[in-house]
Amino acid sequence: xxxxxxxxxxxxxxxxxxxxxxxxxxxxxxxxxxxxxxxxxxxxxxxxxxxxxxxxxxxxxxxxxxxxxxxxxxxxxxxxxxxxxxxxxxxxxxxxxxxxxxxxxxxxxxxxxxxxxxxxxxxxxxxxxxxxxxxxxxxxxxxxxxxxxxxxxxxxxxxxxxxxxxxxxxxxxxxxxxxxxxxxxxxxxxxxxxxxxxxxxxxxxxxxxxxxxxxxxxxxxxxxxxxxxxxxxxxxxxxxxxxxxxxxxxxxxxxxxxxxxxxxxxxxxxxxxxxxxxxxxxxxxxxxxxxxxxxxxxxxxxxxxxxxxxxxxxxxxxxxxxxxxxxxxxxxxxxxxxxxxxxxxxxxxxxxxxxxxxxxxxxxxxxxxxxxxxxxxxxxxxxxxxxxxxxxxxxxxxxxxxxxxxxxxxxxxxxxxxxxxxxxxxxxxxxxxxxxxxxxxxxxxxxxxxxxxxxxxxxxxxxxxxxxxxxxxxxxxxxxxxxxxxxxxxxxxxxxxxxxxxxxxxxxxxxxxxxxxxxxxxxxxxxxxxxxxxxxxxxxxxxxxxxxxxxx
Amino acid sequence: xxxxxxxxxxxxxxxxxxxxxxxxxxxxxxxxxxxxxxxxxxxxxxxxxxxxxxxxxxxxxxxxxxxxxxxxxxxxxxxxxxxxxxxxxxxxxxxxxxxxxxxxxxxxxxxxxxxxxxxxxxxxxxxxxxxxxxxxxxxxxxxxxxxxxxxxxxxxxxxxxxxxxxxxxxxxxxxxxxxxxxxxxxxxxxxxxxxxxxxxxxxxxxxxxxxxxxxxxxxxxxxxxxxxxxxxxxxxxxxxxxxxxxxxxxxxxxxxxxxxxxxxxxxxxxxxxxxxxxxxxxxxxxxxxxxxxxxxxxxxxxxxxxx
Numbered sequence: 001x002x003x004x005x006x007x008x009x010x011x012x013x014x015x016x017x018x019x020x021x022x023x024x025x026x027x028x029x030x031x032x033x034x035x036x037x038x039x040x041x042x043x044x045x046x047x048x049x050x051x052x053x054x055x056x057x058x059x060x061x062x063x064x065x066x067x068x069x070x071x072x073x074x075x076x077x078x079x080x081x082x083x084x085x086x087x088x089x090x091x092x093x094x095x096x097x098x099x100x101x102x103x104x105x106x107x108x109x110x111x112x113x114x115x116x117x118x119x120x121x122x123x124x125x126x127x128x129x130x131x132x133x134x135x136x137x138x139x140x141x142x143x144x145x146x147x148x149x150x151x152x153x154x155x156x157x158x159x160x161x162x163x164x165x166x167x168x169x170x171x172x173x174x175x176x177x178x179x180x181x182x183x184x185x186x187x188x189x190x191x192x193x194x195x196x197x198x199x200x201x202x203x204x205x206x207x208x209x210x211x212x213x214x215x216x217x218x219x220x221x222x223x224x225x226x227x228x229x230x231x232x233x234x235x236x237x238x239x240x241x242x243x244x245x246x247x248x249x250x251x252x253x254x255x256x257x258x259x260x261x262x263x264x265x266x267x268x269x270x271x272x273x274x275x276x277x278x279x280x281x282x283x284x285x286x287x288x289x290x291x292x293x294x295x296x297x298x299x300x301x302x303x304x305x306x307x308x309x310x311x312x313x314x315x316x317x318x319x320x321x322x323x324x325x326x327x328x329x330x331x332x333x334x335x336x337x338x339x340x341x342x343x344x345x346x347x348x349x350x351x352x353x354x355x356x357x358x359x360x361x362x363x364x365x366x367x368x369x370x371x372x373x374x375x376x377x378x379x380x381x382x383x384x385x386x387x388x389x390x391x392x393x394x395x396x397x398x399x400x401x402x403x404x405x406x407x408x409x410x411x412x413x414x415x416x417x418x419x420x421x422x423x424x425x426x427x428x429x430x431x432x433x434x435x436x437x438x439x440x441x442x443x444x445x446x447x448x449x450x451x452x453x454x455x456x457x458x459x460x461x462x463x464x465x466x467x468x469x470x471x472x473x474x475x476x477x478x479x480x481x482x483x484x485x486x487x488x489x490x491x492x493x494x495x496x497x498x499x500x501x502x503x504x505x506x507x508x509x510x511x512x513x514x515x516x517x518x519x520x521x522x523x524x525x526x527x528x529x530x531x532x533x534x535x536x537x538x539x540x541x542x543x544x545x546x547x548x549x550x551x552x
Numbered sequence: 553x554x555x556x557x558x559x560x561x562x563x564x565x566x567x568x569x570x571x572x573x574x575x576x577x578x579x580x581x582x583x584x585x586x587x588x589x590x591x592x593x594x595x596x597x598x599x600x601x602x603x604x605x606x607x608x609x610x611x612x613x614x615x616x617x618x619x620x621x622x623x624x625x626x627x628x629x630x631x632x633x634x635x636x637x638x639x640x641x642x643x644x645x646x647x648x649x650x651x652x653x654x655x656x657x658x659x660x661x662x663x664x665x666x667x668x669x670x671x672x673x674x675x676x677x678x679x680x681x682x683x684x685x686x687x688x689x690x691x692x693x694x695x696x697x698x699x700x701x702x703x704x705x706x707x708x709x710x711x712x713x714x715x716x717x718x719x720x721x722x723x724x725x726x727x728x729x730x731x732x733x734x735x736x737x738x739x740x741x742x743x744x745x746x747x748x749x750x751x752x753x754x755x756x757x758x759x760x761x762x763x764x765x766x767x768x769x770x771x772x773x774x775x776x777x778x779x780x781x782x783x784x785x786x787x788x789x790x791x792x793x794x795x796x797x798x799x800x801x802x803x804x805x806x807x808x809x810x811x812x813x814x815x816x817x818x819x820x821x822x823x824x825x826x827x828x829x830x831x832x833x834x835x836x837x838x839x840x841x842x843x844x845x846x847x848x849x850x851x852x853x854x855x856x857x858x859x
Contacts, residue, residue, distance in 0.1 A: 061820065069688065125681075126661060377685035381660065386608075386679040389641075393818035400816060401809035408805065444820045445748055451813055452755060452828075455806035462805060463766070466798040492769055495714065496762035502706035503754040510699035512692075515747050522755075 008539040019433035026055040026436055056436050059443030061514060064387035065120035066128055069378040071113050077372055085371045090115050093132050095367035100131055125381050127360065135329050135373050136364035138282030143223050143323040143335060144252050144273040155247040157212035160238065214238060218271060223323045224335065229267040251276045258331035272332045274325050279315045284308025288365035290358035293349065298358035300348045302365065309344030317341035394447040401451055405458050413465050415551030419540050420461035427457050427532040431525045445518035453525025456500055460533035463489040469552060478547035486538055493534060500526050561793045565840050566785050566848050572841035576729055583732025586739035595739055598746035599682050601696065603689030605651055605659040608679040610644040615671060627666035639819060659683055696750050703754045707761060718850055723764045726843035730760040734830045748824045756831025763799050764839040770795045788848055792840055803836045
């Protein structure tokens with residue numbers, strides 16, 4: 001008997017000191033105010049990271065931030081590519097997020113097709129979603145020559161006219177749209193490739209005449225077209241029409257500009273006819289940096305690999321005077337005229353956006369293009385104020401709840417209640433230590449799990465103490481009552497704990513995110529409670545061999 | 553003398569079983585009705601199960617809900633529902649719509665934009681956005697269903713192992729009764745059914761069972777000492793009275809923490825706490841007024857213990 005009791009006390013001592021060790025980082029961080037934390041982070045970021053990793057993390061619902069589930073659209077990939085598409089996408093996104101500078105992001109693969117991304121502390125949600133969601137496929141393509149474009153437009157017009165049952169006059173003599181100049185200027189978004197400064201003029205033509213349904217809506221601007229926003233819907237619809245599509249040869253791609261503009265007070269979009277062939281792709285980029293051009297507009301300067309540089313030089317050298325379109329995710333960012341042969345670098349003008357956009361584009365270009373497009377299928381954003389509010393409320397209720405219980409046990413069962421209280425406190429300490437060791441995240445449901453643990457733990461003690469009281473009433477000795485109480489109550493206690501454990505396990509298996517947190521805290525809490533509520537309290541009662549009276 | 557909340561009692565619980573039977577039958581029927589309603593899509597399923605978008609935020613100054621509804625309609629969300637939230641932050645609203653994330657559409661932010669544009673002088677603070685696509689919604693429903701299934705099967709197995717057949721069935725009926733009752737409460741109060749609420753339902757099933765176990769353990773113990781059938785009902789009554797103190801106090805201590813959670817724990821956990829409060833109360837009730845009478849009736853009609 002003596003030896004067994006000692007064993008328990010040794011175990012308790014070990015667990016308590018282990019807990020203190022496990023919880024020390026959490027306590028340290030919690031005790032610092034924001035200013036001290038900032039200072040610590042700046043002084044030695046690596047050490048700070050290590051410290052943080054050992055502390056209990058706050059979940060997104062307590063900290064604020066963004067959680068996104070993305071699905072990789074593998075439909076256009078061949079089987080070989082599809083196999084590691086998700087892993088590659090994951091790495092690229094991780095790259096982007098790292099450069100964006102989010103602290104402690106979480107990026108995980110889920111299933112075969114999905115990626116879960118958690119960005120704590122994010123306030124600019126739009127920017128974050130843009131950053132992780134854009135495919136960032138960069139391609140350089142030449143513009144299709146005018147004559148070819150003209151021919152295609154003619155054919156499209158014919159197809160569409162043939163559909164029009166209320167035929168008006170036949171189409172007048174064909175005119176080459178590009179032949180008509182005028183001196184009204186609209187500045188198109190063109191800029192020079194870096195090497196040769198110069199100036200650009202855009203050429204405009206007045207709206208074409210005739211019955212051409214398609215071409216009428218296109219206004220030539222430089223080497224491409226401008227379309228008023230309302231008309232753009234028509235163009236889009238027609239471009240998806242299978243009859244129209246057959247008129248566009250496979251080596252020609254029709255692409256929209258990435259930006260809208262304004263002309264004559266109306267919102268306009270830009271339409272380009274490109275050669276489908278990719279002259280150079282983004283994978284040849286070695287670096288991309290945001291900067292300003294000579295007009296103080298934000299740009300992204302990029303450099304190419306040796307191989308890329310050779311290709312670029314060849315393409316630019318062979319196409320001087322033509323326009324090279326810079327296409328990002330099938331949208332044309334700009335299409336500057338090639339003035340001279342360029343060996344290894346270039347500049348992308350974003351056309352009057354802010355610097356942030358250039359910085360973000362540089363990030364995605366550096367990190368690389370996603371192997372396939374991704375769709376956001378679930379997103380959860382928690383504002384920081386709601387997060388802080390939740391923590392406050394959650395912790396407050398835990399404290400109040402525990403205090404009430406402690407007080408009740410003390411009043412109702414007196415010294416024996418105090419012993420139960422001790423066990424309860426140890427339960428909570430051990431539970432927190434386990435969470436810190438497992439690098440678990442504390443969420444709001446997790447706090448609920450802690451509270452439930454308190455409830456169940458106390459229940460166990462109530463069962464024991466009530467039983468002891470009962471035994472005392474039948475006239476047994478104190479020692480005998482205690483032993484009988486513990487023995488008889490054990491069964492019911494084990495029942496309660498196991499049924500709760502079953503529920504927690506089921507929720508853990510099938511739950512995601514915060515519910516897993518609930519299940520984990522509940523499961524551990526209940527498990528530990530079996531030890532603290534029963535074994536530890538019994539050990540304390542066993543400290544004395546014989547009792548005269550018992551404060552219960 | 554130790555403090556006692558419940559002294560020595562001798563209430564004829566089994567005698568009351570007629571009344572309690574009607575009450576319990578009513579509760580179970582309400583629960584089944586709620587279950588049917590929920591499955592046919594008429595329950596207040598949370599966003600994570602139904603798919604859709606939920607935006608929560610608050611304004612600096614009060615806004616008319618009708619006005620907001622119009623703004624939402626104009627923005628293309630005809631089915632948007634708007635609720636004012638009871639929070640310590642004033643002018644809090646939650647907006648829900650079925651529209652779900654598509655390829656390039658960020659609905660939550662569209663809603664935010666629409667609100668900001670419509671009320672330029674009244675600053676809108678975003679609390680949270682939750683957008684769930686239909687695919688995820690379906691999966692979460694399946695996962696929740698599986699969790700419930702596994703939980704219940706686990707509990708049933710456990711009952712089968714621990715108890716003899718009749719006790720087991722009586723306990724199962726009591727637990728089922730409890731879950732149905734709380735489900736009815738959740739449904740009729742139109743509370744949002746989130747995975748948290750489902751967790752509460754599963755947890756309270758465990759609680760209810762434990763409470764029933766406490767009572768049944770004592771019944772079993774006492775019945776071992778009895779020989780004659782005439783003492784049977786008395787024996788059960790005695791057992792219940794014996795453990796009354798125990799079950800009431802365990803429920804009390806559990807209620808203590810959960811009530812605090814309900815009052816001070818914030819909106820996220822409020823419905824969860826409410827479900828648990830109901831569950832704990834009903835769990836105690838059912839151990840005494842459902843499980844025990846069922847067992848008694850069964851034994852009365854088909855005696856096995858006392859032939």
